[in-house]
Amino acid sequence: MLDAHPHLLERKLYLGKHIPLGGTAHQAGTARFGNDPKTSVLDLDCKAHELDNLYVTDASFFPSIGAVNPTLTIIANALRVADHIGERLGTGAAVRSGNR
Helix, strand or coil, rough: CCCCCCCCCCCHHHHHCCCCCCCCCCCCCCCCCCCCCCCCCCCCEEECCCCCCCCCCCCHHCCCCCCCCHHHHHHHHHHHHHHHHHHHHHCCCCHHCCCC
8 A cells, every 4th residue: 555645744844944855845046146156146137147048037046945935936036037038139028918
């Protein structure tokens, strides 16, 4: 028989503690953004410092993870970056609003 029932972890494991492999966490901070290419992978528009056509808009750009689910922040940032890319391409925010 497969042991597929959910496993609950003690609440104290989620509050600034080391979460075991069976725990859950939002991964972030693997491609930090900033002004200095020596300390960050992406610029403030989430474009790779060394590549002109690579943008990263998942949770990687966060310096670290917050205390809440990051989904809405990721979505807001992706829309901000999309507007920036639209401006670079000369289309501005018209692409997102559907007005070309």
